[in-house]
Amino acid sequence: MRDQAPPQGAQAALRAIRLLKLFTAQVPELRLAEISSLSGLNKTTTHRLLQALHSEELLDRNPGTGAYRLGPGMMALGVQALSSNDLRLRARPLLRKLADETGETATLEVPIEDTMLILDEVTSKHFLGASGNVGTRWPIHATSTGKVLIAFERRGPARLGPELASLTPKTITQFDKLEKELGDIRRRGFAEVVDELEDGLSGVAAVVRGGMGEVLGALSICGPSQRMSENRRAQLGLTLCTVATHLQPRY
Numbered sequence: 001m002r003d004q005a006p007p008q009g010a011q012a013a014l015r016a017i018r019l020l021k022l023f024t025a026q027v028p029e030l031r032l033a034e035i036s037s038l039s040g041l042n043k044t045t046t047h048r049l050l051q052a053l054h055s056e057e058l059l060d061r062n063p064g065t066g067a068y069r070l071g072p073g074m075m076a077l078g079v080q081a082l083s084s085n086d087l088r089l090r091a092r093p094l095l096r097k098l099a100d101e102t103g104e105t106a107t108l109e110v111p112i113e114d115t116m117l118i119l120d121e122v123t124s125k126h127f128l129g130a131s132g133n134v135g136t137r138w139p140i141h142a143t144s145t146g147k148v149l150i151a152f153e154r155r156g157p158a159r160l161g162p163e164l165a166s167l168t169p170k171t172i173t174q175f176d177k178l179e180k181e182l183g184d185i186r187r188r189g190f191a192e193v194v195d196e197l198e199d200g201l202s203g204v205a206a207v208v209r210g211g212m213g214e215v216l217g218a219l220s221i222c223g224p225s226q227r228m229s230e231n232r233r234a235q236l237g238l239t240l241c242t243v244a245t246h247l248q249p250r251y
Contacts, residue, residue: 015041016049020058020074025136029067078135087208087216087247088120094219094243095122102221102236104228108208109145110217112137114159116146124223138197141178142171144205145218148191151182152207153215170195190237195225202228206240211249219244 022030022038030038036046050068053059057073091108098106099122109116115137140146141164150156164173172178185191190206197203203222210216221236228236 012049015039015045016053019046019049019053020070023068023070029062029065029069031065031067035068090247091208091219092120094246095120098122098219098221098239098243099124102223102239104221104223104236107145107220107222108217109143109205109220111140111146111149111153111159114140114161116140116143116149116218119217139165139167141165142167142193142197143220144191144193144203144222145220147178147181147193148185148205148207148218149215151185151191156215157182167197168195168199172196188237189241192233192237194228194233200225202233204228204233204236204240206237206244208244209248219247 019035019039022035032043032047032050035050036043039046041049050059054061054068054071057071058077059068059074060071061068087110088108095106095108098104103125105124106122107118108120110119111117118134118136118138121134138146140150140159150159153159160175160178164171164175164178166173172181190204192202192204194202201222202225203220205218205220207215208217208219219240221240
């Protein structure tokens with residue numbers, strides 16, 4: 001659900017952006033016919049947009065198959081966005097402190113449609129620990145960061161798709177069950193997951209707010225479920241709530 005209609009005259013730009021969003025970690029390469037089918041655009045229009053994106057190095061082509069993939073221009077933009085992101089810069093020392101004091105992986109994540117994007121991460125000092133990659137996106141309903149964002153962001157529930165995919169036997173896939181948990185999250189102030197994103201992985205998260213109280217993203221601590229007991233998750237949740245307040249600007 002979009003908050004507002006796109007500006008007039010932006011159709012070509014929006015189409016190009018939507019083509020770029022078709023490329024994911026799971027589907028890094030796509031052929032012209034696949035892109036045309038997924039986008040709902042005819043092949044002529046799709047090819048014209050792909051050529052424009054390729055000319056700006058936002059897309060590259062596999063010389064062996066002719067399939068398209070994200071290009072060096074996109075990587076450069078991503079690096080530039082990360083290096084200039086104010087929230088990431090302010091959160092970095094707090095992530096280091098959280099990782100050092102807890103021994104677990106600490107992340108800063110922001111919402112992208114129905115997923116949570118790892119904007120920054122400081123990994124666990126343990127040999128066995130949670131580890132993703134900056135830029136990784138996870139389904140919003142199966143993560144502690146996603147749940148806490150849905151619970152507190154004004155349009156959070158609208159980010160959910162028509163179905164909730166099952167990633168493990170413990171992933172919540174019923175909307176009524178998820179809504180009940182969202183109520184619990186609002187009452188205690190933090191969210192948690194146990195074996196819902198991946199078997200053996202648990203996480204706790206609290207929202208990060210902007211100067212006007214708007215939800216910007218979430219901080220999390222993740223680790224093996226064997227180290228993340230119920231009592232420890234509760235303690236970490238309260239810690240994250242306190243740390244998150246230090247990221248909120250004071251005007």
